[in-house]
Amino acid sequence: MKVAFLSDVHSNYHALMSCYQYIEKNRIDYVCYLGDYISDLPYPVRTLEAIKEFAGNHTCFYIKGNREEYMENAFKNNLLFKKGSQQGSLLYTFENLRNEDIAWFTSLPVSSEVTIGDYATFGISHGGYDNSRDIITICDNTAYNFIKKQRTRLHVLGHSHKPFLYMRDGKILLNPGSVGVPVSGRTRAQMAVVSFYSDTIMPELVELSYDTEAAVREFYESGLLEYADVWARTIIAILKTGEHYNEQCIQLVKKLSGQSGRDFSDEELWQNAAKMLGI
Ligand SMILES: [Fe+2]
The missing domain is CATH 3.60.21.10 (Metallo-dependent phosphatases)
Structure with a gap:
């Protein structure tokens, strides 16, 4: 069985x-x-x-x-x-x-x-x-x-x-x-x-293996990127590479937040982290 x-x-x-x-x-x-x-x-x-x-x-x-x-x-x-x-x-x-x-x-x-x-x-x-x-x-x-x-x-x-x-x-x-x-x-x-x-x-x-291109394409068609720009881009990067981009991004945002005293949810910190990760 x-x-x-x-x-x-x-x-x-x-x-x-x-x-x-x-x-x-x-x-x-x-x-x-x-x-x-x-x-x-x-x-x-x-x-x-x-x-x-x-x-x-x-x-x-x-x-x-x-x-x-x-x-x-x-x-x-x-x-x-x-x-x-x-x-x-x-x-x-x-x-x-x-x-x-x-x-x-x-x-x-x-x-x-x-x-x-x-x-x-x-x-x-x-x-x-x-x-x-x-x-x-x-x-x-x-x-x-x-x-x-x-x-x-x-x-x-x-x-x-x-x-x-x-x-x-x-x-x-x-x-x-x-x-x-x-x-x-x-x-x-x-x-x-x-x-x-x-x-x-x-x-x-x-x-x-599966159709990763179709999965990625749907981020752009669905409107999800407008709700969660950086987070959605970390998931797209994972689907394309298998690398743990969302975890890396979280760790970077935590570090930037600690250094600047700005809130973890501050989207600008997420944008900066995304830039540093090249996504
Ligand atoms: Fe879980």
């Missing part, structure tokens, strides 16, 4: 379509989504509708990511994201969602334990078990700390956009990377496929 794991789609419909083609071609019946379905790229409803349609002939499991939580919080508390960079990108997504989408996000758990058939039991989360914003990576001790307390033999999580396979004490911790905004220096959509047998688990990280 095979299960596909898709995380951090971030409204990248074209990357998602490439994953769906792979899933169909390889006759994978079960699909687990690990959250961050939307934001960063345009047309969030198109992605959500595609996910819904795909569930028509596949068994799917869902949890929410921090981006869904941002949308829920904005809706519940009547918060308004401001235009400009990060906030403007969230505002674009929020304005393009329907009430039913927010209601769906609200219904999703932060983590879950899934059992399929007799021998496939595993845990899924976006970040940690209780907090979607926990960053678990093998670059520090967070993956080690997580696996020590891991409740199932296999656990699959996302959020960092950095794929890894980590094994310790007979347990497996897997991150499939990001479908829509991969930042590992390559521009291909990332996902994972796990084959379950009665006595063993075989995880595999998969990378797939």
Whole structure:
């Protein structure tokens, strides 16, 4: 039995379509989504509708990511994201969602334990078990700390956009990377496929090419750049190169903000950081 794991789609419909083609071609019946379905790229409803349609002939499991939580919080508390960079990108997504989408996000758990058939039991989360914003990576001790307390033999999580396979004490911790905004220096959509047998688990990280040009073109057609000029340009740069431009930009803006005493949300700081990064 095979299960596909898709995380951090971030409204990248074209990357998602490439994953769906792979899933169909390889006759994978079960699909687990690990959250961050939307934001960063345009047309969030198109992605959500595609996910819904795909569930028509596949068994799917869902949890929410921090981006869904941002949308829920904005809706519940009547918060308004401001235009400009990060906030403007969230505002674009929020304005393009329907009430039913927010209601769906609200219904999703932060983590879950899934059992399929007799021998496939595993845990899924976006970040940690209780907090979607926990960053678990093998670059520090967070993956080690997580696996020590891991409740199932296999656990699959996302959020960092950095794929890894980590094994310790007979347990497996897997991150499939990001479908829509991969930042590992390559521009291909990332996902994972796990084959379950009665006595063993075989995880595999998969990378797939997709129509990046179409994804980039839609930034210009959709109006997203007008809401979030610099942030949208960092995402375009990621799609074109696979380099982690949004993180680099955040770090630069923090530095510029510290040096000047100006607010982190000051768009001029973001414009200066973009210039320094050459995007
Ligand atoms: Fe996330």
